Amino acid sequence: MTLPVSIVVAAADNDVIGRDNRLIWRLRTDLRHFRELTIGRPLVMGRKTFLSIGAPLPGRESIVVTRDPGFAPDGVRVAGSVDEALALAQEVGARMGADSVAIGGGGEIYAQTMAIADRIHLTRVHVAPEGETVFPRIDPAAFREVRREAHPAGPSDDHPFTFIDYERR
Ligand SMILES: NC(=O)c1ccc[n+]([C@@H]2O[C@H](COP(=O)([O-])OP(=O)(O)OC[C@H]3O[C@@H](n4cnc5c(N)ncnc54)[C@H](OP(=O)(O)O)[C@@H]3O)[C@@H](O)[C@H]2O)c1
Numbered sequence: 806m807t808l809p810v811s812i813v814v815a816a817a818d819n820d821v822i823g824r825d826n827r828l829i830w831r832l833r834t835d836l837r838h839f840r841e842l843t844i845g846r847p848l849v850m851g852r853k854t855f856l857s858i859g860a861p862l863p864g865r866e867s868i869v870v871t872r873d874p875g876f877a878p879d880g881v882r883v884a885g886s887v888d889e890a891l892a893l894a895q896e897v898g899a900r901m902g903a904d905s906v907a908i909g910g911g912g913e914i915y916a917q918t919m920a921i922a923d924r925i926h927l928t929r930v931h932v933a934p935e936g937e938t939v940f941p942r943i944d945p946a947a948f949r950e951v952r953r954e955a956h957p958a959g960p961s962d963d964h965p966f967t968f969i970d971y972e973r974r
Contacts, residue, residue: 808898810891812908812915813842815928815966816940823911824936826857833961835928838968839909840864842926846903847894849884849918852876854911865907866897870914887917912938919943925971932964949974 815835816822823829844864852871861867861880868882870890876883882897884890894906908918919941925948927940948971955967 806899808895808903809905809923810894810908810918810921811842811905811924811926812918812922813839813926814910814915814940815839815930817930817932817934817936819933820939820942821934821936822915822940823857823938824934826853828857829934829936830930830932830963831961832928832930832963832966834956834959835930835962835966838926838928843907843909845901846905846907847897847901848907848909849887849890849894849914850909851911851914854909854914855881857911866901868894868897887914891918891921912940916941923973927969927971929967929969930964931966943971947974948972 814822846865847868848862848865849868852869855869868884868890870884870887872885882893884893898906908914908922925943950969951972952970953967956965958965
């Protein structure tokens with residue numbers, strides 16, 4: 806059985822997701838949402854995103870994509886291509902009893918997995934910051950919106966945001 810692949814992303818109204826290899830907002834509510842969507846699952850991410858987080862996220866099996874054969878940090882699995890990462894994620898996910906594989910970014914990895922993703926969990930953050938890393942356009946012919954939930958900024962959130970889920974048509 807193949808596990809569905811879910812992209813999990815927080816993107817601003819102008820599609821920006823990061824600047825200088827950092828996140829550009831503090832959104833406690835979205836961090837909780839990200840945790841719920843990724844916990845107990847394999848989590849595929851690019852080398853830059855992994856370095857920006859700085860350590861493997863607990864309760865998940867991190868799979869880091871890099872072309873550097875010498876990159877071998879503790880506590881993560883390393884894949885030399887996106888295809889290799891996705892194949893490894895399926896194996897690891899089956900062993901964990903996971904219900905899906907999560908794609909955690911960043912921009913390069915989202916761009917290369919959009920074509921095979923089954924679902925997108927988008928947090929649309931209502932701000933338009935400067936930043937060089939963007940989330941690719943979601944093709945409405947490929948994905949349909951299945952859920953939308955607007956949230957005001959909570960006490961530990963910098964901006965209001967909306968959770969929007971898409972499924973492949
Ligand atoms: N808002 C969000 O939801 C969110 C989520 C995640 C990240 N981010 C932000 O996104 C930014 C990072 O994104 P990014 O696009 O710069 O980098 P990235 O996608 O995290 O990582 C890019 C790296 O992945 C490796 N890679 C990419 N494609 C590959 C392939 N086909 N085969 C092998 N390796 C491959 C390369 O590593 P090597 O150079 O080692 O070969 C490449 O430099 C940061 O600002 C971060 O904060 C935001």
